[in-house]
Amino acid sequence: MVNVMAWLANHPRVLPERVVRGAFLAAADVAWLLxxxxxxxxxxxxxxxxAWSAAEGAEDNGSSHVGSRTLxxxxxxxxRSYFTYFSEALTVGASDRSRLLARIRGDGDGLDSIIALTAPDGQASSAPIAMxxxxNWDYDGFWAQFGVAPVTTVAERLADPxxxxxxxxxxxxLGMRILLTGTPHLTERLEEALRQPSVLVPLLAxxxxxxxxxxxEAFGSTIRVARGPxxxxxDTGLPLYVVNTYRERLSGERRRAAGTPYGYVCExxxxLDIDAYRGLEREDAIHAISQAWVDVWARGIAAHPEDWHMLQPIFLEDLDLDRLKDVPESLLASARVGD
Incomplete structure (x- = not known):
């Protein structure tokens, strides 16, 4: 399967995109059925x-129960959302700029702010982003270079070359500058990028x-997120933005231009005002900032959970804490009590 995907990525025009999308949706349904x-x-x-969303609204609906059918x-x-991402990524070379831009739009209360911050007017700044x-985060990066600013980001160093x-x-x-995990002095290189005008550094975290x-803390439990954002x-003193991306149904001229029934919103x-954390020790500040962006991000996930592509263990209850390093003793104690 991996070899097929790599081949498709290198030959994006061999099959029509709708055929690739249909095949991936069928594969998604088979995996789901099994x-x-x-x-x-x-x-x-x-x-x-x-469960967290239901508990948040429990006063309104009187229940936080999650039914199996709903789940x-x-x-x-x-x-289907996850497999659609792969079909879009592997066929991106068959789409031109106008088609791709028709598939993604920006929104959110931070949009105007980040555009103003990075505007190339002689005093342009840059911004880190947690997401x-x-x-489809690849579409986010493509849109950003036209809607906001060019992107430098990090990709996981996959085992399969x-x-x-x-x-x-x-x-x-798609116009992004890519650094790989494991690159020497990676954080320093990202900070160097942020010291340049009009650069975005979004990190999947x-x-x-x-x-x-x-x-x-997230969704009534505990998760472990990347420290990068x-x-x-x-360390740079730059404001931190948070991005959530979800699908929306297209219609009319935009649907015809996109060549697909669904597009995306980059919200x-x-x-976050980083100066508010200057009174803390550095490690405490990084933890507090991480919690702050996760609080914002979690609300976006709760609003569109069907587009969260998390198929790996992430919550404390599913992690093998004995195999993880530097786990706080308080969490280990809590896990032992839960067992």
């Missing part, structure tokens, strides 16, 4: 989101199992 391990994990993750319907939408595996080359090529074709991750914001929130 309820393979990744689907079961997706449902465990979504259950946290739904199964949502997980099917989630799998998660939601919607063909897939790594394919996805780096896809993102570079909703999952980090390294020793450097931050444990924060908070670290970059604190920009913030910014």
């Amino acid at each position: 309820r393979v391990g990744s689907v079961r994990q997706l449902e465990r993750n979504l259950r946290h989101v739904l 199964r319907r949502l997980s099917r939408k989630g799998m 998660g595996h939601q919607g 063909d897939m790594l080359d394919a996805f780096v090529s896809i993102r570079e074709r 909703d999952r980090d199992l390294s020793r450097h991750g931050e444990f924060v 908070a670290t970059l914001a604190y 920009i929130s913030g910014p």
Whole structure:
């Protein structure tokens, strides 16, 4: 399957996009029907989101119960959204600029602010962004260079070299500058990029199992997120924005221009005022900033959970804490009590 995907990425015009999309949707439905391990994990993750959302509104509806039918319907939408992302990524080379721009638009209370911040008027600044595996983040990066500012970001160094080359090529074709995880002095290179005018550094940060991750509260539980967004914001003093991306149904001229029934909204929130955390020690500040962006991001996930592509363990209850490093003793104690 990996070799097929890499081949498709390198030959995006061999098959019509609608054929590739249809094949991936069929594969999503098969995986969902068989309820393979990744689907079961997706449902465990979504259950946290739904239960938290229900509890938040419990005073209105009187219940925080998550029904199995509701969960199964949502997980099917989630799998189809996830597989759609791959079909779009692998065929991006077959679409021109106008078609891609018709598929994505910006929105959110932070949109005007980030445009003004990065405007090339001689005093342009740059901005780090925290985001998660939601919607189509590649389209976000493509849109940003026209709607806001050029993007420098980080891609995971995949074990399979063909897939790594394919996805780096896809993102570079979309106009992004890509650095890889494991690159020496990666944080310093990102900070250097942010010191230039009119640069965005968005980081997929909703999952980090390294020793450097931050444990924060989310959806009534605990997850470990990447320190990157908070670290970059604190060390550079730049405001931190938060992005959620979700699908929307298209119609009329935009649907014809996009060549697909669905497009995306890049919803920009913030910014977080990093100066508010200067009174804390650096490590405490990075943790507090991480919690602050997760609080904003979580509301966006709760509003559109079907577009959150998290098929791996992320919540404390699903993690093997004995295999993780630098887990706070308070969390270990809490987990032992839960067992």
